[in-house]
Structures are given as C-alpha cells and as structure tokens.
Amino acid sequence: MKVTDTVHLVDGTKGSYSYLVLGQEPILVDTSMTRNFNNIMDSLSKLGMKPSDIAHIVLTHQDVDHIGNAKELKALSGATLWAPSAEIPYIHGERRGKGARRLISMLMKVDRPQIDRSFDAGDKIGGLEVIPAPGHTPGHVCLRINDVLLAGDLVTTRDGRLRPAPSFLTWDKIALQKSIRDVGSLTFDWVCPAHGDPVRRASLWDSLLQ
Numbered sequence: 258m259k260v261t262d263t264v265h266l267v268d269g270t271k272g273s274y275s276y277l278v279l280g281q282e283p284i285l286v287d288t289s290m291t292r293n294f295n296n297i298m299d300s301l302s303k304l305g306m307k308p309s310d311i312a313h314i315v316l317t318h319q320d321v322d323h324i325g326n327a328k329e330l331k332a333l334s335g336a337t338l339w340a341p342s343a344e345i346p347y348i349h350g351e352r353r354g355k356g357a358r359r360l361i362s363m364l365m366k367v368d369r370p371q372i373d374r375s376f377d378a379g380d381k382i383g384g385l386e387v388i389p390a391p392g393h394t395p396g397h398v399c400l401r402i403n404d405v406l407l408a409g410d411l412v413t414t415r416d417g418r419l420r421p422a423p424s425f426l427t428w429d430k431i432a433l434q435k436s437i438r439d440v441g442s443l444t445f446d447w448v449c450p451a452h453g454d455p456v457r458r459a460s461l462w463d464s465l466l467q
C-alpha cells in the first residue's frame with residue numbers, strides 16, 4: 258500500500274508491518290514475521306522489484322516480529338543489513354531480553370541474522386535519518402524520510418488514534434515517554450508504525466503526551 262510516492266507499506270505484513278522506501282537505493286525497514294516471507298516476495302514483485310533491487314535492510318530494534326525474515330532476505334537480496342548498535346547483541350542472541358520479551362522470543366523462534374553494519378543517532382542510511390527513540394527496547398530507533406516517520410514500536414495505532422507501545426513490552430517507561438516527547442518535537446506528517454495502520458499526524462501526537 259502506497260503511503261507516499263517514496264514510502265510503501267509492504268502488503269501482507271499485517272501483525273508487524275514492513276515498509277519499503279523507494280529511491281536510488283531502495284530500503285526495506287523491518288522484516289516482519291517469518292510466516293509473512295512469501296507475502297513480502299509477492300509485494301516486491303507487484304511493485305516490479307526483485308529482492309536484489311533492495312540495497313539496504315534496516316531494523317528498528319531486536320524484536321522477533323521485526324527480524325523474522327532478515328536472515329533470508331539478506332541472503333536473497335545481497336542487501337546490507339543494518340541495526341542500531343545497542344540492539345545488535347540481542348539480535349545476535351548474545352544477550353536476551355527480559356520478562357514477556359524473553360517469553361515471546363522463546364515461543365517465536367527465528368533464524369537470527371548477522372548484522373553487517375551498525376548505526377547511531379544522527380547517521381543516515383540512503384535517505385533515511387536515524388532518530389533514537391529508546392524505551393520499548395534500549396536501542397530502539399525511528400527513521401524519518403521527507404515527511405514520513407517510520408515509527409517502529411515507539412507508538413501503535415488503532416482506529417485512527419495513536420497510542421504508546423504496549424507497556425508489557427516496555428523496557429523503560431520513562432525513556433519511552435521521553436522519546437515520545439522528543440520525536441514529537443520533530444517535523445513530519447505521516448506516522449507509519451509496525452502495529453496498526455499509518456495515520457496522518459495532525460494533532461494526534463498531543464494525545465500521547467497526556
């Protein structure tokens with residue numbers, strides 16, 4: 258589904274959306290769950306693309322519903338796989354999350370990918386701007402291109418409204434609230450979360466801060 262000329266939601270990734278950022282170096286942001294692999298392939302071919310057209314695969318954070326197809330897509334595409342530096346030990350399985358996150362990662366087994374390159378605050382990948390947004394996990398990031406915020410799991414949407422990421426998976430609630438405030442001070446029009454459909458920002462962000 259086209260969000261803007263540049264940003265497409267990858268059809269068939271409901272449950273944990275991936276986004277495709279078109280341009281000279283096409284970028285796939287997050288890789289959804291393993292079961293959506295064929296849907297991602299179908300979506301690429303509907304856009305007239307082959308896996309090898311993807312130049313970069315960028316992960317917003319460590320969770321299994323975001324890294325589910327990273328290993329296979331990296332192998333198939335030859336793309337460079339990027340992740341926030343603080344998330345890499347968790348993605349590689351060298352460190353483990355706590356509580357519900359640990360339980361979910363035990364239930365939803367994934368083939369863990371090997372990250373090629375790390376990034377930090379202020380870095381740019383293709384045209385994507387890295388925006389630190391810790392709270393859901395220690396190194397979680399949002400990504401911004403033009404007027405679109407790829408929000409990862411900083412926020413979710415339901416019925417056209419924005420909500421903070423669910424508290425049972427929040428690593429640090431105070432950090433999450435600070436990230437919501439900090440990201441809210443930036444300029445963007447579209448909010449594209451992994452969970453819930455994209456929404457126009459309008460005044461919705463204000464409701465997150467109450």
Ligand SMILES: [Zn+2]
Binds near residue numbers: 318320393410
């Ligand atoms: Zn998550």
